[in-house]
Amino acid sequence: MDVEKRSERGRNQVDAAEWAEQSLSLPIVEGTCGWGRLFQLYPDHLRVHGAVYELRHLTQIRPIYRSLLGLPSARLELTFGQQRVILRGIAAVEDVRKMVDYLLRTCPQARLLATSGHEPEPAPIESERTSADPAETAAPATERETPTALMRALAPTGWQMARRELLQRRQARLQEERERRQEITLSRQHGRRSPLKDPLPPVQVPVRLAFGERAYYCCQATLCNEQLRPFAPPEEAVRDHGLLILTDRRLIYLGRRCQILLGYDHLLQVIRQRNGVAFLADHWRRRELFTMRRPLECVLCLEKLLWRFQQERQLSTLMSVELEEQGEEETSPNHEASQRERRVGSEPVTR
16 A cells, blocks of 8 residues: 555656646747747747747837737837847737736846837848848847938927928918908909009010010929829829919920920910919810919919900900901092993993
8 A cells, every 4th residue: 555655646746747847848928920930938038930038138128019901910129138139020919918918027127118009110220130040139239320220210200290291281271361361352452453454573484485475473383183093192193393484475384394385365264273273275185283382373473464465365356457447448449449440441432
């Protein structure tokens, strides 16, 4: 009986030792990161694709949680002394949370660095490792201060860029309302002559005009497409950059890729938009949109030039009609005299 008890006690001790060894050999957290790299967290060390890192050397923990197109992902940065291990592209977010909790409990010397979930991707400081170097380690902190990293650190964050964009939109809206209010005030003033009759000073342009033609407006303009495919980037709308010139006879656009000449007699429609002016001609299939800094100023100047062009055209028409009538009156007496001479010559002479 004593021998059987001793043998049974020995078997229990062996089973307990085997269970302890198995528990120590099983990883606490296991998963993949990056391009299928395997990482395993054990009670006393971390194994990343074959490389072993002791937890007693862990000094910093930095987890980053993100969500791209509704798919959650995580990134874990661990600092072991002078080495930095980056586990990026982890789809199992719960495993990362479990891993961070365990490291904070077992490594009191480690410090947790809190970061936002939508932080931009840091610069590629560490070089890409090959299969010969399985661990994703980084250089010391003194070698990580590259110009790219400094530029990214000084660049504005997401909320600053959004705030700047909102301010720009608000300023553009206020400028548009101010210009519209100024236009209404000028049109309602009593005792003031029509703004169309105000003189326009000529401007110098870098192009040779026709004889007697003068330029009265010149500005930087961008030729854009009005109709785009859905969710198209803003850069796709830009067609050309150049100079928009308004003369007393026509519209001239001098771009880097194309040139546009449009006489006022072929102009059908002018539409002022929020950031530009759209023109439609009788021989164009679609409207041409020109974006500029002050579209209201361009439209007011064009309105005066069109009014003058129509006045000159009507005046020239009236003058041509009067000249034709005068010519007919001058030719009619001569015609009657010639008819009389023909009649007298054709009458028979009687004696």
